[in-house]
Amino acid sequence: MNARFPISGDAVPYRLRLPGPTAVPERVLRAMAQPVVAHRGPEFLERFRDIHARLKPILGRAGAAPHLFASTGIGAMESAVVNVAGPGQRVLIANNGQWGPVFRRLAEAIGAEVDEVTTPPGSPVDLEGIERALKAKAYAAVLAVHSESSTGALTDLKALGEIVARTPALLAVDSVSGLGGAEMRQDEWGIDVVVSASQKALMCPPGLALASVSDKAWEVIQRDDRGPRSYFDYRRFRPNSEKGEPTYTAPVAMLNALHEALTMIGEEGLDATLARHKRLSSALAAGATALGFSVFPKATPSPTLVVLLTPEGIDAGALIERLATGYNTIVAATRFEDLKHRMVRIGTMGAVGDGDILTDLHHLASAVRDLGGRPDEAAGLAAAAEVLAG
Numbered sequence: 001m002n003a004r005f006p007i008s009g010d011a012v013p014y015r016l017r018l019p020g021p022t023a024v025p026e027r028v029l030r031a032m033a034q035p036v037v038a039h040r041g042p043e044f045l046e047r048f049r050d051i052h053a054r055l056k057p058i059l060g061r062a063g064a065a066p067h068l069f070a071s072t073g074i075g076a077m078e079s080a081v082v083n084v085a086g087p088g089q090r091v092l093i094a095n096n097g098q099w100g101p102v103f104r105r106l107a108e109a110i111g112a113e114v115d116e117v118t119t120p121p122g123s124p125v126d127l128e129g130i131e132r133a134l135k136a137k138a139y140a141a142v143l144a145v146h147s148e149s150s151t152g153a154l155t156d157l158k159a160l161g162e163i164v165a166r167t168p169a170l171l172a173v174d175s176v177s178g179l180g181g182a183e184m185r186q187d188e189w190g191i192d193v194v195v196s197a198s199q200k201a202l203m204c205p206p207g208l209a210l211a212s213v214s215d216k217a218w219e220v221i222q223r224d225d226r227g228p229r230s231y232f233d234y235r236r237f238r239p240n241s242e243k244g245e246p247t248y249t250a251p252v253a254m255l256n257a258l259h260e261a262l263t264m265i266g267e268e269g270l271d272a273t274l275a276r277h278k279r280l281s282s283a284l285a286a287g288a289t290a291l292g293f294s295v296f297p298k299a300t301p302s303p304t305l306v307v308l309l310t311p312e313g314i315d316a317g318a319l320i321e322r323l324a325t326g327y328n329t330i331v332a333a334t335r336f337e338d339l340k341h342r343m344v345r346i347g348t349m350g351a352v353g354d355g356d357i358l359t360d361l362h363h364l365a366s367a368v369r370d371l372g373g374r375p376d377e378a379a380g381l382a383a384a385a386e387v388l389a390g
């Protein structure tokens with residue numbers, strides 16, 4: 001493997017096309033290079049509060065501001081688990097991919113009793129199964145994934161929220177690869193905890209996470225009947241977030257990056273940003289299908305990535321390697337052992353435009369051709385162009 005870092009003068013620039021981390025726009029990189037100021041000083045607090053204000057419409061949250069902290073996405077998932085559940089408490093996991101099992105590991109680590117409603121990878125979450133399980137037993141929480149980046153499936157959170165809202169259980173959602181690219185209506189859909197991270201649709205480097213907590217969840221979290229927790233204890237965050245102040249030393253450079261990224265979303269307009277994600281993911285899926293790939297998820301596809309199976313006879317590992325070495329284009333493999341020769345995952349989240357999608361298709365076609373396939377590149381580009389124009 002011989003993928004290079006961006007070197008000016010490369011014939012083909014380095015193209016980070018993973019479903020996270022995603023390409024960071026120049027503007028966001030420059031924002032990170034600003035002087036590091038006091039994180040409780042007036043200049044920074046003003047920016048911090050603006051981040052809160054800009055995040056709320058993206059979350060669909062009118063009430064309390066989200067908590068922002070240094071962590072990756074899994075840390076944010078852990079923060080949700082330790083605040084909504086405790087040792088001996090029962091949690092229900094909606095599992096249709098690889099992130100449900102991560103929730104399971106985190107819940108088991110604190111001694112929670114875990115039940116799962118499982119559907120095969122790429123299928124939608126089994127909503128009826130969740131409803132049945134919630135009728136059969138009392139759960140402290142339901143844990144679900146918004147955009148299953150292992151399969152490309154998008155969860156119907158509106159429907160799931162409706163089911164969970166009828167019970168005392170809290171609904172905690174991993175929207176690490178959703179927020180900012182897939183619609184989120186936390187208040188309206190009744191989602192009690194939304195967690196996300198910086199390196200996906202929010203187009204920042206990895207290292208910053210957030211958790212947005214509903215009023216229903218606050219009531220429970222305040223009861224103090226969970227297990228031991230400290231860094232991730234939302235009770236520590238709450239008074240600070242209410243005042244518009246950071247908890248712990250704020251990761252100033254990362255927050256400057258997030259502020260700039262949120263400003264970009266504001267300039268485009270949230271509705272336009274979400275529409276762009278749908279348009280680009282549909283265009284890439286249509287173009288790849290015309291090249292001989294097939295779209296993996298049977299569920300509603302997530303707008304933030306496209307998960308493909310390779311054309312017959314094309315090995316996914318060889319294709320991914322060829323894209324990296326021949327075209328400086330970095331896409332993702334799978335951890336599903338039985339799909340590793342067929343599955344390719346490409347991000348459509350964050351700072352991605354029409355030209356990126358057409359370039360992806362051009363490189364996919366070239367790499368397939370290099371490996372002995374006979375893709376109809378013109379058909380692929382035409383299919384994508386039609387969706388892009390739509």
Ligand SMILES: *Cc1c(COP(=O)(O)O)cnc(C)c1O
Nearest residue numbers: 020072073074099147149176177
């Ligand atoms: C990328 C991703 C994560 C990432 O977790 P990290 O700790 O930041 O690696 C978690 N959940 C989902 C659904 C993701 O797509």
